[in-house]
Structures are given as C-alpha cells and as structure tokens.
Amino acid sequence: MILVKLGGSVITDKARPLTPRRASIRALASALAGLREPVIAVHGGGSFGHYWSVRHDMHTRADEYDARGVATVKDSMARLGAIVTGALLRAGASPYPLAPSSIMRRTRADTAAIRDMARVAEAGWMPVTYGDALWAGGRRSFILSGDRIMSMVALAVRPRLCVFALNADGVYSDPSSREVVPEMRAGQGVSTGDAGMDVTGGMARKLAESARIARAGIDVFVVNGNRPGRITAAVAGKGHQGTLIRGRRVGGRAARSS
Numbered sequence: 707m708i709l710v711k712l713g714g715s716v717i718t719d720k721a722r723p724l725t726p727r728r729a730s731i732r733a734l735a736s737a738l739a740g741l742r743e744p745v746i747a748v749h750g751g752g753s754f755g756h757y758w759s760v761r762h763d764m765h766t767r768a769d770e771y772d773a774r775g776v777a778t779v780k781d782s783m784a785r786l787g788a789i790v791t792g793a794l795l796r797a798g799a800s801p802y803p804l805a806p807s808s809i810m811r812r813t814r815a816d817t818a819a820i821r822d823m824a825r826v827a828e829a830g831w832m833p834v835t836y837g838d839a840l841w842a843g844g845r846r847s848f849i850l851s852g853d854r855i856m857s858m859v860a861l862a863v864r865p866r867l868c869v870f871a872l873n874a875d876g877v878y879s880d881p882s883s884r885e886v887v888p889e890m891r892a893g894q895g896v897s898t899g900d901a902g903m904d905v906t907g908g909m910a911r912k913l914a915e916s917a918r919i920a921r922a923g924i925d926v927f928v929v930n931g932n933r934p935g936r937i938t939a940a941v942a943g944k945g946h947q948g949t950l951i952r953g954r955r956v957g958g959r960a961a962r963s964s
C-alpha cells in the first residue's frame with residue numbers, strides 16, 4: 707500500500723486564487739495510475755481551500771467560524787477534488803472519492819472507516835480524499851489539513867511508503883542553498899524555510915506530520931510533485947531523488963507494514 711499526498715502547491719497555482727494546474731494534475735494522475743500496488747491519495751487545498759480559509763479567518767483549531775466560510779471552503783475543495791478524480795479516471799485509474807467527513811468523527815479520525823478505505827484500495831479502487839473544513843460539534847468547525855489526514859491514515863493502515871509530493875525537490879538542509887537532504891531520520895533537525903501564507907502551517911506542518919509517521923516505523927518520501935517519474939522510481943525501488951525519511955524501527959525490530 708502506498709499513501710500519497712498531492713500538495714496544493716503542485717496541483718494549484720498558489721499565486722492565483724482558484725486556479726488548478728491541470729498539466730501537473732494530469733502528469734501526477736498518470737504516475738499514480740501506473741503504480742502496481744494499492745494506492746490511497748490525499749490532496750491539499752492550495753489556492754482553492756487555503757484561499758477561502760484565509761479570507762474567512764478559519765484555522766485548524768476548532769472555533770465558531772463563519773458558516774458561509776465553511777460552506778465556501780467545502781464547495782471549493784469538492785470542485786478541486788472533482789478535477790483530481792476526473793484526471794485519475796482519464797489516466798486509467800479507478801478513483802473512489804471519499805469526503806473527508808466520512809473518515810472523521812468530528813475532530814477525531816474514524817479508524818474503522820479509514821481501515822475500510824484501505825480495503826477499498828486493496829480491492830482495486832483508488833480512494834481519494836482531501837483537506838477540508840469540517841464540523842466539530844455545535845457551531846464549531848475547523849480546517850483539517852491533508853497532511854494531518856496523511857498521518858491519521860498512515861498510523862491506522864501502515865502503508866509500505868508515504869509520499870509527500872511538493873513543489874520543492876525534497877527537504878532542504880538550508881533553504882538558501884537549496885541542497886536536498888537525501889536521507890534523514892525522524893526528528894532530525896532541518897530548516898523548514900518560510901511557511902508562507904498558509905492556514906495549516908506550510909512546510910513545518912508537513913515535516914511534523916512526516917516525523918510522526920516515520921516515528922511509527924513507516925518510511926516517508928518527500929519528492930518534487932512536478933517530477934512524477936521520481937514517485938514511480940521510488941515506489942519501484944529504483945533509487946530516490948528527493949528526501950527519504952526512514953521510519954524508525956522500535957526496539958531494533960521492523961514495525962509491520964503492508
């Protein structure tokens with residue numbers, strides 16, 4: 707099982723509100739459609755969800771945000787989701803879109819639903835879900851990032867590999883030199899650069915969630931999503947161009963993964 711996050715900075719133009727990057731989506735879709743093992747895909751919000759979240763001052767902390775803001779974020783993410791699943795379908799995959807609300811119980815992961823999502827993948831479909839605005843109870847709501855979904859799904863189903871496809875060549879040892887760290891361990895100190903205007907915390911959040919996954923013993927590959935062939939090569943075990951964060955093995959034994 708491969709769990710892949712399609713970063714919002716790859717599938718949308720972050721400088722232009724509500725603008726998909728269709729060629730990038732197409733290229734990623736055909737790379738994912740060509741993988742020879744079960745895949746679960748998660749995508750980010752980029753200039754769709756983040757744009758409206760910022761406009762309505764909505765954050766990852768549950769609070770009483772503007773009801774219209776929640777509705778608008780949801781609408782924009784459903785539209786972006788449809789673009790992604792449409793591309794996957796045309797690329798020959800059998801996407802199985804799942805609203806993020808169907809794998810959450812308010813602010814918590816619904817582990818049983820997530821395990822079923824893995825069974826759907828094993829049966830031949832490609833479950834696709836995404837970061838979104840979700841109801842938290844009462845009048846409260848929150849922004850659930852795709853990165854958070856990645857760690858929830860990874861911990862529940864233990865994929866063989868988690869891939870974060872970003873608009874960068876990997877994790878940089880120093881953002882000014884743009885030197886990619888080829889391999890690192892969970893928790894190893896790196897500079898995360900500027901998070902930019904991003905309600906879910908940008909690169910720092912991605913590394914925090916990656917570290918959480920790696921600490922559970924699962925390998926994480928951070929790759930440039932504009933070069934989908936690097937995903938194909940890494941999944942096929944043909945070397946990795948990007949950053950491999952090795953899952954830490956607890957007590958010297960390999961944690962089991964599928």
Ligand code: IPE
Pocket residue numbers: 712713714715749750751752753755756759779783836837838839849850851852853854904905906908
């Ligand atoms: C987007 O999820 C959540 C919303 C703002 C709706 P992410 O935070 O994972 O998105 P990207 O990949 O960083 O754009």
